[in-house]
Amino acid sequence: MSTTPVEHNDPLNAQILSISEDKIQGFVREPFLEIAEKSGVPLETVVERIRAMLSAGTIRRVRQTLIATNLADGALVAWRVPEDKLNAAFDFMFQKDPFSGHVVIRSTDQQTAGSEFRLWTTLKVPTGRSLDEHCRVLMRHTGCEKFKLMPAKGIFALGVGHVRRKTIEPGDKAADPAQMIPVASVHLTDEEWTVLVELKREFEASEIGINPWAGRAQRAGVSLERFFEVAESLQSRKVIGRFSTFLEHVKPSQAGVRVTRFNALFHWAVPQGRELEAGGQVGRFDILTHCYWREGGPDFNNVNIMSVAHGTEKDRVLAHKAAIDRHLAEQGIPVTYTNVFWGGRSEIKPSEISPMAHKEWMSQMA
Numbered sequence: 001m002s003t004t005p006v007e008h009n010d011p012l013n014a015q016i017l018s019i020s021e022d023k024i025q026g027f028v029r030e031p032f033l034e035i036a037e038k039s040g041v042p043l044e045t046v047v048e049r050i051r052a053m054l055s056a057g058t059i060r061r062v063r064q065t066l067i068a069t070n071l072a073d074g075a076l077v078a079w080r081v082p083e084d085k086l087n088a089a090f091d092f093m094f095q096k097d098p099f100s101g102h103v104v105i106r107s108t109d110q111q112t113a114g115s116e117f118r119l120w121t122t123l124k125v126p127t128g129r130s131l132d133e134h135c136r137v138l139m140r141h142t143g144c145e146k147f148k149l150m151p152a153k154g155i156f157a158l159g160v161g162h163v164r165r166k167t168i169e170p171g172d173k174a175a176d177p178a179q180m181i182p183v184a185s186v187h188l189t190d191e192e193w194t195v196l197v198e199l200k201r202e203f204e205a206s207e208i209g210i211n212p213w214a215g216r217a218q219r220a221g222v223s224l225e226r227f228f229e230v231a232e233s234l235q236s237r238k239v240i241g242r243f244s245t246f247l248e249h250v251k252p253s254q255a256g257v258r259v260t261r262f263n264a265l266f267h268w269a270v271p272q273g274r275e276l277e278a279g280g281q282v283g284r285f286d287i288l289t290h291c292y293w294r295e296g297g298p299d300f301n302n303v304n305i306m307s308v309a310h311g312t313e314k315d316r317v318l319a320h321k322a323a324i325d326r327h328l329a330e331q332g333i334p335v336t337y338t339n340v341f342w343g344g345r346s347e348i349k350p351s352e353i354s355p356m357a358h359k360e361w362m363s364q365m366a
Contacts, residue, residue, distance in 0.1 A: 004048060006056035008247055013049055013058075015039050017245065020050065024243040027064065027199070027231045031243040032208060043210070050245060051205045058247065062203040063350065065241035066196070067158075071186060072353040074124040075131050075151040076294055076306070078117035079144045086118055089142035090345060093121055097138060098352035098361065106265065106341040113337070114300040117148065120265070120341070126355040127185045137365045150294040150306075154180040154276070156283025157291035157307065158241070168286045170316070171323035178283030178291065180276060186237050193354070194220050195230040196239070200350065246348075261312045263343030266321055267296070267303040268328070269336045275304050278333050282307055285327075287320045301337040 008017055019039040028034045032050070036043040053059040077100075081089045086105065093100045101122040108115045125134050135147045156178040188196065198216040207215065217227035234240050270278040275293045283291035288307045296303035311317040321340065328335055352358070 004052040006052050006058050008053070008058055012041065012045070013053060016041055016046055016049055017247065020046075020245040021247065022242055022244060026242070027235045027240045028243055029213065029228060030210065031064075032212065033210065034243075047209050051208050053245075054203075054205050054208070059245045060348075061246045061350075062208065062244070063201070063246070064199045064243050066200055066353075067181075067239055067241050071188070071196075071239060072124040072126050072351075073129065073131055073151070073185075074122065074351075075149040076292075077121045077123050077135060078114065078148045078150070078299070079119040079121070079142075080117050080146040081119050081142065081144045083118075085143040087345075089119055089144055090347075092142050093119075093138065094347045094349070096141070098349075099124055099134065099358065100138075101349060101351035103347045104263070104343045105345040106343055108339060108341055112301075112339055113298075114296070114339075114341075117146075117299070119144070122351065123149075124351040124353050126353060126358050127187075129355075129358055134362075137362065141365065148297065148299050150296060152183050152292045152294055154182055154279060154293040155291070156180055156279040156293070157285075157288045168320075170287075170319040171327075172286045173327070174284040174286070176284065177277075177280030180279060180283075180293070181238070186239055188234075188239075191222070192230055192234060195222065195227055196234065197354065198227075199231060199234075199240075202350070262310065262314050262317050263346060264309050264311075264317050264321070265341040265343065266307045266309065266324070267300065267337070267339045267341065268305040269296075269301055269303045269338070270305060270328075270333055271336070272304075274333060277331075278305050278328065281328060281331050281333065282324055285320070285324055287311075301339075303337060303339075 005013060008014065016035065016039050020035045023038060024031055024034055032046055033043055036046045050059065050062065054062060090103055090105060094103045104120045105118055106120050107118065123131060123134065125131055131149055138144065198220045213227060214224055217224040220227060268278065279291060279293050282305055287309045289310060291307040293304060294306050309317055309320055325338065
């Protein structure tokens with residue numbers, strides 16, 4: 001039996017995870033060597049620990065992420081579902097819809113605009129396919145009564161870093177406002193799609209180590225050097241995200257240890273025309289894993305800035321939000337509405353974005 005520590009709070013594991021969660025940006029030819037060099041932990045130990053944490057379920061997946069907003073049409077979707085159908089709808093979207101990524105049941109501390117929308121998902125469909133049509137198919141299969149599509153107009157923050165964020169104090173922020181990443185579609189050739197599919201596939205424990213892309217290049221039917229060329233071209237076109245080890249941050253580990261307990265979706269409504277400024281100010285706060293410009297419309301009191309934060313204590317998560325609220329006021333940015341939607345039951349999986357897979361799924365669901 002292995003005695004390798006597998007909890008995220010083991011000091012050496014935490015040292016590795018503080019880098020491997022969200023500090024390896026873009027495509028890297030030797031990602032595990034990069035993690036070793038940046039964390040100060042020998043490569044052999046990095047490989048051993050990541051393999052052990054993945055096998056134990058502490059790390060739920062290791063993969064190259066994509067900036068999928070540039071590869072597919074996507075949206076945050078809020079669903080109004082009868083209470084007696086809520087869990088069945090959750091199960092269907094998690095188990096039967098590969099294009100729905102995050103699936104979360106949310107609630108608010110008091111009834112307010114949008115409180116009746118309990119089920120939240122992220123959805124991506126290949127460019128040119130209809131998000132609305134996809135959602136209407138899901139409605140037929142789940143009994144959902146209404147949905148609200150909220151595509152991103154811009155991205156201000158996108159990262160994870162749960163271990164690193166445990167030490168962040170309320171109010172900690174970058175020196176400058178976040179720069180918005182615009183959402184724009186990128187067309188890929190058949191070869192690029194083939195390489196991309198291999199790039200984004202989750203790593204098996206046996207693949208973790210030196211030269212991890214060699215097998216992927218072979219599966220893609222290209223030389224390793226050509227694989228690198230295509231991957232680096234995709235990165236230059238802002239298609240490639242970070243290389244990351246994703247912690248299981250919702251469920252407890254085998255020993256009952258949780259990475260986080262509270263998942264908060266923050267909402268702010270700011271005056272039309274000030275979204276770029278407000279998103280830049282919100283997105284600079286270190287605690288946030290996501291920050292977007294999305295339009296909620298009348299169903300959500302015209303909210304237009306949304307962000308996500310995680311924590312182990314509810315009061316501390318609220319203290320982080322209070323610091324952001326104060327900062328917006330200090331910057332002279334009016335907030336006409338704000339709220340917190342707390343996450344409950346939650347499942348996360350990478351969204352499928354293949355055009356062929358979507359065509360097949362739509363045929364099966366017809």
